[in-house]
Amino acid sequence: xxxxxxxxxxxxxxxxxxxxxxxxxxxxxxxxxxxxxxxxxxxxxxxxxxxxxxxxxxxxxxxxxxxxxxxxxxxxxxxxxxxxxxxxxxxxxxxxxxxxxxxxxxxxxxxxxxxxxxxxxxxxxxxxxxxxxxxxxxxxxxxxxxxxxxxxxxxxxxxxxxxxxxxxxxxxxxxxxxxxxxxxxxxxxxxxxxxxxxxxxxxxxx
Amino acid sequence: xxxxxxxxxxxxxxxxxxxxxxxxxxxxxxxxxxxxxxxxxxxxxxxxxxxxxxxxxxxxxxxxxxxxxxxxxxxxxxxxxxxxxxxxxxxxxxxxxxxxxxxxxxxxxxxxxxxxxxxx
Numbered sequence: 001x002x003x004x005x006x007x008x009x010x011x012x013x014x015x016x017x018x019x020x021x022x023x024x025x026x027x028x029x030x031x032x033x034x035x036x037x038x039x040x041x042x043x044x045x046x047x048x049x050x051x052x053x054x055x056x057x058x059x060x061x062x063x064x065x066x067x068x069x070x071x072x073x074x075x076x077x078x079x080x081x082x083x084x085x086x087x088x089x090x091x092x093x094x095x096x097x098x099x100x101x102x103x104x105x106x107x108x109x110x111x112x113x114x115x116x117x118x119x120x121x122x123x124x125x126x127x128x129x130x131x132x133x134x135x136x137x138x139x140x141x142x143x144x145x146x147x148x149x150x151x152x153x154x155x156x157x158x159x160x161x162x163x164x165x166x167x168x169x170x171x172x173x174x175x176x177x178x179x180x181x182x183x184x185x186x187x188x189x190x191x192x193x194x195x196x197x198x199x200x201x202x203x204x205x206x
Numbered sequence: 207x208x209x210x211x212x213x214x215x216x217x218x219x220x221x222x223x224x225x226x227x228x229x230x231x232x233x234x235x236x237x238x239x240x241x242x243x244x245x246x247x248x249x250x251x252x253x254x255x256x257x258x259x260x261x262x263x264x265x266x267x268x269x270x271x272x273x274x275x276x277x278x279x280x281x282x283x284x285x286x287x288x289x290x291x292x293x294x295x296x297x298x299x300x301x302x303x304x305x306x307x308x309x310x311x312x313x314x315x316x317x318x319x320x321x322x323x324x325x326x
Binding site for chain 1: 214216218219221222223225226227228229231232235236238239240242243244246247
């Protein structure tokens with residue numbers, strides 16, 4: 001009984017140690033096929049990867065699959081990372097490459113326009129308007145060229161610094177800023193005609 | 207910075223981007239991932255293929271047993287009757303006769319001479 005208790009306590013301590021362990025230690029453990037250590041890495045970064053994949057593939061249903069595949073690439077060879085501190089950037093880069101590879105073979109479906117249907121509830125119109133605005137903006141982002149979309153996603157939606165985003169994309173900071181500028185210009189052109197109208201809908205909905 | 211083509215300013219674009227959808231993460235991703243990892247780890251253990259000798263069928267077993275039994279009976283019979291030796295001798299003689307001169311032993315005369323020399 002005492003021995004069992006001691007083992008449980010030591011396991012809980014080990015689990016706590018894993019939760020607080022730096023990426024480098026977890027990667028080393030994962031390289032020794034430690035599934036628990038790898039699980040901590042997954043829980044630490046899967047939301048970031050999922051959001052970026054979702055944004056890049058326009059909210060496609062296979063976001064979950066691509067996110068899993070990204071971590072499977074890491075699990076296959078955790079020692080391939082030269083620097084553990086670059087793990088998040090590496091994961092996002094692999095994920096974005098997977099998305100691009102998938103949709104190069106199979107063109108992305110166009111995001112459908114939201115239907116303008118009211119259900120009579122108070123505030124329902126505003127809710128539909130908000131969804132409509134979101135759909136139009138999502139569609140404009142989804143239509144951007146892949147590299148511009150990735151740059152915008154990392155910096156604008158993921159709030160990464162230009163330096164971190166450039167490192168994740170393996171480009172210079174100047175190149176990243178150029179991609180960002182082109183992405184914003186492209187969005188303005190795409191949304192230009194309806195942009196003011198959308199802003200008006202947002203104001204009346206508030 | 208204003209855009210001369212669309213009229214949208216950076217601030218207006220940022221306000222619109224702020225209205226973009228946010229992904230809803232499906233519950234249970236971590237457990238699905240853990241299951242996939244465990245499955246992969248299990249699949250990586252590849253058992254060394256063991257080559258099994260094909261089990262003899264009934265059709266092959268009976269003739270084999272009969273042939274072994276027959277050879278045993280013949281061996282015992284030849285051994286006990288002494289006919290085995292005569293059979294071998296006659297077979298050897300026949301072979302020498304039928305092969306003619308090609309099979310004639312050579313060097314026998316030299317051997318005889320050598321024998322005579324050593325004796326003298």
